[in-house]
Amino acid sequence: MTDHIRSLVATFGDLPSNDVPEADPLRNPLDAFRLDVARQLHSSLDIPVEKAFEAVSTASKVADFSVAFPRFKLPGKPNDVAEKAYRDFQPSAYIAEASHQGAFVHYKVNHETMAKLTLATITELSSRGEDKGDAPSASKSKGSIKSAYGHNESGKGQRMIIEFSSPNIAKPFHAGHLRSTIIGAFLSNLYEANGWYVERWNYLGDWGKQFGLLAVGWERSGDEAKLKEDPIKHLYDVYVEVNAAAEADPSLHEKARVYFKGMEDGDESALALWRKFRDLSIAKYEETYARLNIHFDVYSGESQVTKQSISSALDAVRDSEYVERAENGAMLIDLTKYKLEKTVIERADGTALYISRDLAEAKKRWNLFKEKYGAGFDKMIYVVASQQDLHLAQFFKILDLSGFEGAKALQHVNFGMVLGMSTRKGTAVFLDKILEEAQETMESIMKQNEDRYKLIEDPQRVAYVLGESGVKIQDLTGKRHLNYEFSWKRCLSNEGDTGVFLQ
Structure with a gap:
């Protein structure tokens, strides 16, 4: 004291x-x-x-x-x-x-x-600025939270991963990704404030035949200048164009298949283009996340899961009493005993599915923590929409049945959907465009009172903070498990439980 x-x-x-x-x-x-x-x-x-x-x-x-x-x-x-x-x-x-x-x-x-005691504590803890908890030193360069009022060490010594946001490269950052981003960031901050060491993981949709199709589209309509200016939007435009073209010319799908096979076989020229798309997209995502005061410690993705790790994960359950073969030769696991239905875990041709990649990725993360810290994580949370409830439950149960050490540490935090989310012009949703529009609209509202507007030292900055707060708080005020209707009017209102009012 x-x-x-x-x-x-x-x-x-x-x-x-x-x-x-x-x-x-x-x-x-x-x-x-x-x-x-x-x-x-x-x-x-x-x-x-x-x-x-x-x-x-x-x-x-x-x-x-x-x-x-x-x-x-x-x-x-x-x-x-x-x-x-x-x-x-x-x-x-x-x-x-x-x-x-x-x-x-x-x-x-x-x-x-x-x-008196509360104000004194706030002043003291906020001014001390000590590092808290036992987070590994590597995390401190990433902005570990300092001692402050509202923090404690109840979770000291415990380590966790929170996977959230997880957009798909070359596709719009849809409303589900926004909810996952906001809820995941909140949970990360909450656990850190309680003394946990938290790693924020962004598991990108960055692999699959669609990248072969994207490469074919790039040959048709790619533009380097547009790619550097806004990689996410330009790749989306290229993807939409080539999809439409493939409807009339099915041979484009065969070219995409061949190209993606080259990626899977390690063809460096094919991987170089994919790597450029991925790296530029991540840089753009980081810029957009920063506007929400959100960061990630790890950008992983489907591309990071190796064939060997998938094979190893499947070998752990291949001889299980729950595994059976479908008529077409696919391997499936029968979880009806647990009211989780049957699910395919390997196609007849031996290729991987989402769930087989998930199994391998969870084990990889556990082993990574064991190598770095001498023990696996104490908790790993997946912030994923409620449409995936069955998938996550099956995924967790398969790991449990396979004897995976970290199975009991897994948790799914689900959420309902955001309905009606688009820009005011009704165009496809990209998060940076939503935030830009929130800022612009907020500033136009502020300008309605010219006398007050002139007194604001940095009106663009104020409009940015108010708009960003409005988007975040509208999402957090709804019950997590329920759907809610996105409303620009409510988002930017200065009355009631809104981000603008709180600011």
């Missing part, structure tokens, strides 16, 4: 003694008040301070804290036990008053103490 907080605390008495490991009153002022209640319960009823602390609930609707006495299973009637605790209560610099209601005692804080 610093001299500043010591001198403040001295004005209303010392902090309650802390005999509870999980309590952290120097980072979370609320814990000081809960400790004071716990201390009084210990004095009155001889309840261990740690158990008493756990019982002090902040979910009360009638006071700041409540304690339900039946949970202690003490001799006598819970109502009588609660009444004794109430009679023995002594107002302090932390707890101003108590009330008794049946088997409950409710407590109200001293608001003057709460305000």
Whole structure:
């Protein structure tokens, strides 16, 4: 505790003694008040301070804290036990008053103490700027979170991966990717604030026959200048054009197949073009993510999963009692016992599917953590739309049945769809265009009050922050598992629970 907080605390008495490991009153002022209640319960009823602390609930609707006495299973009637605790209560610099209601005692804080201690803690922790947690030093160059009010070390020593966003190269950054990006970034920040070491992974859709078709399209209508200016949009335009052309000329699909086979066989000329598309797209994604104050530690993708790792992953289940062969020779696994249906895990010709790539990738990540840190991850979260619920459940169960060490550490955080998301002109959705339009529209709204607009030092910057906040908060205000309708009017409104209002 610093001299500043010591001198403040001295004005209303010392902090309650802390005999509870999980309590952290120097980072979370609320814990000081809960400790004071716990201390009084210990004095009155001889309840261990740690158990008493756990019982002090902040979910009360009638006071700041409540304690339900039946949970202690003490001799006598819970109502009588609660009444004794109430009679023995002594107002302090932390707890101003108590009330008794049946088997409950409710407590109200001293608001003057709460305000002073909270403000002092915010000032102290925000100004210290210490690195927190035990994140490996390699992560610190990527902007590890500093000590600040609201942070704690409850997850210290635990490591995790959060996979989110995961757009497909040469395709629009659709609304599902936006939700995954916003929710995944929120979860990453939340776990880091609780002391976890977090790696943010972006698993790109960067492999498959569509890249053969894209290469064929590039020969037809590719433009280097447009590619450098906006690779994601230009590759999308090329892809749309060649798809339309292939409808009239099926031979283009055969050319695409041949080209992609060359990629799979390691043809360097084919891979060089693919690598250029991928690298330029990632650079553009990084620029767009930065506008949302989001970063990734790893850009992985389907291309990074080797044939050998897929074969190894499938070998782990090939002889399982759940595996069977379809009439066409494909290998499938029967998960109906777990109400997860049957699913193909290898085509008849031996080529991989999404689920077989996922199996191999999960094992690769586990082994990567073991090599780097001496143990696999403690948790890996996939932030993926609810349409993939069955796929993720099957994927997790197959890993579990194969004996994969990290199977219990996997978690799927799903979400509902965003409906009606497009630019105001109704064009295809690219995230950078949505953010640009949010900024432009916000600035036009600000200009409606010319006098105020002239007083703003950097109106473009303010419009950018307000627009970006509007997009983020509209997504976070909806219930995660439900669909919601994207609304420009609500997104940029300065009334109600909106990003503009919060700013």
